[in-house]
Amino acid sequence: MYKRQVRNVPTDALTSDLSEEQRKQLCGLLGNVDLTLLYKASVHGYTASAFHQRCDRQGPTLLVAYNRSGYIFGGYTSVEYAQSGQQITDPDIFLFSFQGNVPVCIKITSGYTGNARLDDTGGPNFGQQLYFCYSNQPLLLNQGGSIFSFNAAIMYGNDTQLTECEVYKVEQCSQISAEEKPWRNVLWTAERKDELMESIRNYKPLMKSVSRVRILMIGPVGAGKSSFFNSINSVFMGRITSKAMSGSAGTSLTTQFRTYPVKDGREGKPLPFVLCDTMGLEEQSGAGLDIDDISSILQGHVPDRYKFNPTTAFQPDEKKSSRPASLQEKIHCVVYVIDATKISIMSSKLEEKLAAIRKKVNSLGIAQIVLLTKVDEACPLVEEDLQSLYVSSYIKTKVQEVSSRLGVPVSCVLPVKNYSQELELELNCDVLLLNAIQQMLNFADDYLDDVGHTESDPI
Ligand SMILES: Nc1nc2c(ncn2[C@@H]2O[C@H](COP(=O)(O)OP(=O)(O)OP(=O)(O)O)[C@@H](O)[C@H]2O)c(=O)[nH]1
Ligand SMILES: [Mg+2]
Secondary structure, eight states: OOOOOOOOOOOSSOOOSSOHHHHHHHHHHHSSEEEEEEEEHHHHOSOHHHHHHHHBTOOSEEEEEEETTSOEEEEEESSOBOOOOEEEOOTTOEEEEEETTEEEEEEBOTTOGGGSEEESSSSOEETTTEEESGGGSSBEEEOOOSSBOOOHHHHHTTOOBEEEEEEEEEEEOSSOOGGGSOSSOOOOSHHHHHHHHHHHHTOOOSBTTOSSEEEEEEOBTTSSHHHHHHHHHHHHHTSOOOOSOOOOOSSOSOOEEEEEEEESSTTOOEEEEEEEEOOOBOSSTTSBSOHHHHHHHHTTOSOTTEEOOTTSOOOOOHHHHHSOOOGGGSOOEEEEEEETTTSTTOOHHHHHHHHHHHHHHHHTTOEEEEEEEOHHHHOHHHHHOGGGTTTOHHHHHHHHHHHHHHTOOGGGEEEOOOOSSOSSOOHHHHHHHHHHHHHHHHHHHHHHHHHHHHHOOBO
């Protein structure tokens, strides 16, 4: 939640209650746009007629509401208000709420885009679920329903008393602003994809004793660990695959430790890396993956298909654990898989768990990377066009946020989109996924280079 400090008193011209930073953040959700304030309830009145007089036939609009508890939230609709009495179809509609100083976006549930809102003579509504300026009063009404899935306590602190409601006209800027310049450079071409695949195929770990780099994926339940393996496997198989079980459930869907080699095509040779999938982290102790289990995995003691038991840590085989595992069996790169839509609402308990894991991984000197998944869900602009990923200032703030919450450098945070509902491969998606693997191999090399000095086994 973002608390407002100063409240501007409107003069002749309408004055927005958004700070410059908040305005920028909201624009980040919408692309290269200009916002023009059309309607301000404290000036024009909370009535539906005042709202329609100022906002009808103005094209796409962004509504920003402020409540007594200091929450700033609202929604965007790409279809103009017209009092048509029709159900509006709007796949681009979304709700948002500032959490900390970034807006979190709540998209319309798929399958419901035909009921995005009712375009009637009343005040603004989203999915006939959330009504602003309800009954011509500074009130919010939440009718409940599943068109938008949100938590009222998180979104607006369950406080339905509005102190302001603003509607902005949203227009695409014609000129390219400085923000259009990508903050990371990616070549989104088929040649680049081939080049990355070739370089990954030909990669050889820095130490002779290690034939394949072992990459361990750790992260909260449902963050996309299994999906990342499936996606990488798909890229190299040339078709969508779903070998690892993925999906959504309250607790971790993955309950076994799995080490997945990836083949270069159906009949191809195994690639020089293995992706190790784990059970999801949960915030409570005694649930989900345990730090002692992680420690055993890192040191190469846990066999493939070991079934995690959240109440008891892995008990190493007496004989095996008496000798240290070889470098080949150990983990060479740890990847923290984090859902971009959940960073702001990550609980402090989970953050503490991740910090404890990081401490352990640090002490072993293992390379670490953050994979920021679901960038498509986090930002509508990116959902429409993955190439806008590194132009999106919203994703940039998410990368910065995860970097500071986990204490890893920004350069170690890699945003990706996993394959989730697609039936066919997509070039942009492949390029990002391959870039991520390439980076993991580079990091693993740094680690091997480092241990090489102590184990004296360089090539
Ligand atoms: N839109 C979108 N959905 C994703 C992405 N990554 C994963 N998902 C979806 O998120 C859900 C959870 O993904 P999983 O791969 O099962 O997550 P996990 O981290 O393995 O979860 P557990 O094994 O339960 O801990 C699935 O429904 C995926 O389709 C992504 O980048 N974009
Ligand atoms: Mg999984």
